[in-house]
Amino acid sequence: MLGRKVPQVTFRTRVRDESIEGPNPYRWEDKTSADFFAGKRVVLFSLPGAFTPTCSTYQLPDFEKLYEEFKAEGIDEIYCISVNDAFVMNAWGRAQNITNIKLIPDGSGEFTRKMGMLVAKDNLGFGMRSWRYGAVINDGVVEMWFEEEGYSDNCDTDPYGVSSPQNILQALRAPQAAAA
Numbered sequence: 001m002l003g004r005k006v007p008q009v010t011f012r013t014r015v016r017d018e019s020i021e022g023p024n025p026y027r028w029e030d031k032t033s034a035d036f037f038a039g040k041r042v043v044l045f046s047l048p049g050a051f052t053p054t055c056s057t058y059q060l061p062d063f064e065k066l067y068e069e070f071k072a073e074g075i076d077e078i079y080c081i082s083v084n085d086a087f088v089m090n091a092w093g094r095a096q097n098i099t100n101i102k103l104i105p106d107g108s109g110e111f112t113r114k115m116g117m118l119v120a121k122d123n124l125g126f127g128m129r130s131w132r133y134g135a136v137i138n139d140g141v142v143e144m145w146f147e148e149e150g151y152s153d154n155c156d157t158d159p160y161g162v163s164s165p166q167n168i169l170q171a172l173r174a175p176q177a178a179a180a
Contacts, residue, residue: 001145006044006137007114008033011104014086026090033111036104037140040076045134045163046117049126050084050092050103054160059132060096063165067100070165073172075136077102083109083118083129106130120153134163136172144171 014026036042045063047055063070063078070078078101082089085107093103104111112118112130121129131151136144146168148159161167 001116001135001142001147004142006033006037006140006142007111009106009111009114011036011111012086012107013105014090028086031104033140036077036079036102037137039139041074041136041138041143042077042079043070043075043134043165043168044079044081044137045132045165045168046081046112046115046130047132048082048121048124048129048158050082050088051095054158055082056092056096058160059164060092060098060101063101064096064098066165066169069169070172073169075172079104081106081111081130083107083112117147117151119151119155121155123154123156132158132160132163134165134168136168144168146171 011031013029013031015029017025017027047059060080067078080101081104083106086105089103089105106112109118109128117131117133118128119131132148134146135142146163148162150159
């Protein structure tokens, strides 16, 4: 994965538009991989699904809490991607009171598949979803990779730790600590 460019795909997003009246003031907006990754150093983390226990209890909230610490380490943005549609990702972000992390809907799983991280989770009734991973991506190129152990279809467990924000932040700090 290291040194590999992220796949070029188009994401179907829903963005807030104050000119739209009613209870759902959002419009469709296509975003590309270049919109998210070009010219930026970002952390991307992927998870099996919005509203799921580990993702909602630990992973997303902890990235949100540590956002400023990532910024201090030279990270421009933090993105959470999941094989969920834009409606689900937006609702999850609101439910979690997310203000710093940007949620990317990979509704068809195209980005996840091209990253080599698409797995079956039929044993949980999910269908095709992402394996849990994290990456530091610099101008569209994978600089650091954090993949949970046991990559497989219909995994009986939900490994979490390697891609935790604490672990990624520690790895970002390691070069500075060694130089100090």
